[in-house]
Amino acid sequence: MVAGKRALQTATGIFVGWGSFQGRDYYVRQFRDMKIILDIKLLAPCLVEFAAACGETLARAHARSGDAVAISGYLGKGSQFATALRDFSRLYADQNERDHAQLERAVAAGKVASAPGW
Missing domain, CATH: 1.20.5 (Single alpha-helices involved in coiled-coils or other helix-helix interfaces)
Structure with missing residues (x-):
């Protein structure tokens, strides 16, 4: 989970990590201070740009997750x-x-x- 999260991020979050305590593994992250729910009516005019940004993020994650050669x-x-x-x-x-x-x-x-x- 943590390795995938770090592959997706453009900058490694210092508050993303994992550890073990008393025989159990834990995933640790900092929640953002602000969350949003997109209104589809507001998103519709920018859908192409939004899809492109999602595609770029996915491509970046895949580019970082394997041997490029x-x-x-x-x-x-x-x-x-x-x-x-x-x-x-x-x-x-x-x-x-x-x-x-x-x-x-x-x-x-x-x-x-x-x-x-x-």
């Missing part, structure tokens, strides 16, 4: 990986739309509670 050798220089990633992303987006439609039907039928504005 080995990963580069595995991916090669052609466009095959990019094409496969594009195709997978489109299929996954379609699945997300189906899942969301199913969720909307469940909310409308009263099977799932909804929290408007969330």
Whole structure:
């Protein structure tokens, strides 16, 4: 957990760590002083930029989590990986739309509670 957290962060948090006490392992971190819940209506105009920031964070984590030379050798220089990633992303987006439609039907039928504005 801690190794993954440190891979995701651009700067290593000094308050992220782990330890053992009386035979049990513990994960330690400092909570932020402020948390936010995004209003989707406010986020919508910036969704492309938000998605790009999420993608950059994920890419940074993956870049730090392995041997860059080995990963580069595995991916090669052609466009095959990019094409496969594009195709997978489109299929996954379609699945997300189906899942969301199913969720909307469940909310409308009263099977799932909804929290408007969330």
